[in-house]
């Protein structure tokens with residue numbers, strides 16, 4: 542870690558330890574046997590997924606598990622979110638984001654002003670989501686037993702203010718990540734209430750996880766685009782789409798190359814979801830210089846600089862290394 546990253550780590554009060562000393566309990570007995578054919582590239586056999594579920598993930602790049610996260614947990618996450626919005630707690634390192642169309646309107650000190658919380662790894666209550674055994678047992682099917690929680694979000698999609706800014710452009714999450722291999726990264730996204738086409742559920746393009754990482758940039762939307770909402774360029778708009786309508790507690794796991802986004806919220810309610818991107822702790826950082834990820838690297842470094850005045854020696858990789866938290870197994874690399 543560079544000196545700037547070290548300062549940043551201290552600033553956000555992260556109690557770091559050398560990776561080799563960090564340990565967490567595994568959540569279950571694993572049996573990585575080879576009873577499935579080798580052509581199953583995207584998942585491990587942990588005795589949890591059925592052959593059909595594995596084949597479906599291989600083919601589509603996502604799997605939806607109904608009723609996975611208990612209602613009591615979701616209600617607790619909601620309360621934690623509301624406490625943060627009311628500014629009753631201050632969470633080190635947390636990014637509180639506002640919808641571009643609402644940010645400019647009158648300031649209101651409640652959830653109406655907040656479209657997303659990002660990087661809640663220092664909030665013990667919200668971070669419980671990343672440690673839920675119900676979730677981790679599925680994550681393990683994609684990452685293997687050493688698991689890092691790399692990126693956390695609570696998305697509070699607001700009622701659209703008339704400018705269509707509540708949409709999330711189609712994108713591949715890998716665009717944001719300077720670590721590989723992609724097949725050892727997975728997103729868990731849990732609906733905190735009923736989500737459907739009316740309030741802007743997730744939309745996915747099945748099978749696109751088998752492609753490569755494409756160029757991303759801000760879409761040219763008339764009403765404006767939210768900060769960091771890059772959209773994928775050059776994908777086939779005719780590709781079949783699946784709208785993931787989900788009930789409270791349902792959870793979708795998806796591959797970081799899967800092209801996805803979410804629609805406009807046409808209701809008067811806020812559409813909430815909580816999510817975490819997990820990666821195998823055995824993943825490694827890559828240099829994104831000269832790749833399509835250079836634009837997001839620069840943007841992330843600029844934000845870190847503005848927030849913490851660290852100078853130029855903070856690296857894109859550093860910003861991930863200090864946010865990542867081990868949730869199972871051993872911190873072998875990331």
Ligand SMILES: O=C(O)CCC(=O)C(=O)O
Pocket residue numbers: 694696698709714741742743801802803814
């Ligand atoms: O929850 C949503 O509306 C979309 C979230 C998403 O795709 C993301 O933040 O990468």
